[in-house]
Amino acid sequence: MLDKNLKGTHHKLLYYRPRPTGAQEIKVRVVGDSEQPYIKKEMEKIYILEEEIKRFTLDKHGQPIPYVDGHMTIISNYIWDYWGHFFSAEGVALYGHLKRYCYGDKDYCWPDLNLISQKMNKSRNTVKKILANLEKYGFVLVFNVQNADKNNMEESPLFKVRKKVPFLPLDLYEQLPNDLKLDHDRYMQGIVEQFDQILQLDPAVDYGEIYEDVISKGEVVRKPKSxxxxxxxxxxxxxxxxxxxxxxxxxxxxxxxxxxxxxxxxxxxxxxxxxxxxxxxxxxxxxxxxxxxxxxxxxxxxxxxxxxxxxxxxxxxxxxxxxxxxxxxxxxxxx
The missing domain is CATH 3.30.300.180 (DnaA, N-terminal domain)
Structure with a gap:
């Protein structure tokens, strides 16, 4: 019997990388009722032996970062796999940037939003829009901060960050694409079998009402306009x-x-x-x-x-x- 390939099956797999030959081909595509010629780069396939791929490693290039306790942020795969469909990749990245500062039992942080914007290569306004989306789904709540000892000078905001990842509510589960929904079903089945309990998705939570409840406990102060x-x-x-x-x-x-x-x-x-x-x-x-x-x-x-x-x-x-x-x-x- 053949040994297992890199994908864990017994099929004989051929591994290759495409590469432009430098030549060009004239192709024709149909647009509406007319044919339109266009130029396409000619490509060739370069097949690489499986043993060469096994030997190859990216880790020997560049100086590796030494492991330092506390310098890693753990994010549940459930975020990547399912919540990411609603957050977008940028939302997952911003959640990770905020969560990294919530070490230990802390569920709040106050990083520099401008610095995070530079790390994400996004404008500050774009990061604020992503932040609003995270607020919408109940993963972060922003509180602006003033320093009363410095004449109410504005400081960096305080971010209250969710640390326990919830299951998707039922209405969001129904909005998943079919393939992702089936993948979620398999995930849930695995949870049921592993923990021997019946799980049902909860209805959606109105975080707007939750935030309003927090705000209702505050004091309204309006500065008169000149x-x-x-x-x-x-x-x-x-x-x-x-x-x-x-x-x-x-x-x-x-x-x-x-x-x-x-x-x-x-x-x-x-x-x-x-x-x-x-x-x-x-x-x-x-x-x-x-x-x-x-x-x-x-x-x-x-x-x-x-x-x-x-x-x-x-x-x-x-x-x-x-x-x-x-x-x-x-x-x-x-x-």
């Missing part, structure tokens, strides 16, 4: 809306104003509709006024008239919303 900050917010909002509004929006609202001007008294029209405009997103029109008082007045007193007029001009919308682009200045007594 007039300069409010005015900057206003300028930013105006710039944003200027990019959103289209020529069609302007044309529609000009027709609406022209109709309303004929139906209302001149003082009412000028008071409530001067400097107003609208922006359509999908099937929703948002009517903007220069201040909150005018916006509330349009919503409470003129909504039906605006709706009827818009229906005459542009029938393809479902609802109207109201907003404003200014803010209410506080008077001298702070109210």
């Amino acid at each position: 007039s300069m900050e409010l005015e900057q917010e206003l300028r930013n909002k105006v710039k944003f809306l200027e990019k959103q509004i289209t020529d069609q929006d302007r044309a529609v609202w000009n027709l609406v104003l022209a109709t309303l001007e004929k139906k209302l008294s001149s003082p009412s029209f000028v008071t409530w509709f001067k400097n107003s405009f609208c922006i359509k997103k999908g099937l929703v029109y948002t009517v903007y006024s220069p201040n909150n008082f005018a916006s509330e007045w349009l919503k409470s007193r003129y909504d039906k008239l605006i709706r009827d007029t818009l229906n005459q001009v542009e029938a393809k919308f479902e609802r109207i919303e109201y907003d404003y682009i200014s803010y209410q200045r506080k008077n001298e007594n702070g109210t």
Whole structure:
């Protein structure tokens, strides 16, 4: 009987590496109803004996890192095999970066997120998006940190990290591709046989509610905004809306104003509709006024008239919303 091959079977396996020959071939592919020629590199197969592959090792190249106790991070294969489908490879990598700092009984850490971004070769914003995904599935929760002894200076965040890997909830298991689902079934069967117990996947956990429960135990502190900050917010909002509004929006609202001007008294029209405009997103029109008082007045007193007029001009919308682009200045007594 033949000895087992490197894959552990008794088949005779041939091992090879493909290599470009330097020549090119003209191939033809069908795109739609037409044939398109393209150039393909000619490849050759180089077969290597199994004994040569056994003798070959990558470990003799480069200086090996000496083993140091505590310099290894253990991550369950269940993370790689099943949770990774939802985390993405980047999510698994970020989880590993955070977990490495949670040694012993610690389930929290405060590494430099910029440094982790460089290690992953990702931008800080990308790492934050990956972090949000880990939060979604209950593997990490981020707490921002201020130093009260240093005038509330912002420090690196604190990361609460899950250390015990849970089974996929039932709804996520159902979202696995068929091959991965079958692989998960085999894994679960192995667990059942090894530990002699019946396992059932739990329903999904709403981590949003869990996080809200944590937040509900905190104290809300809102820093009042200065007039300069409010005015900057206003300028930013105006710039944003200027990019959103289209020529069609302007044309529609000009027709609406022209109709309303004929139906209302001149003082009412000028008071409530001067400097107003609208922006359509999908099937929703948002009517903007220069201040909150005018916006509330349009919503409470003129909504039906605006709706009827818009229906005459542009029938393809479902609802109207109201907003404003200014803010209410506080008077001298702070109210």
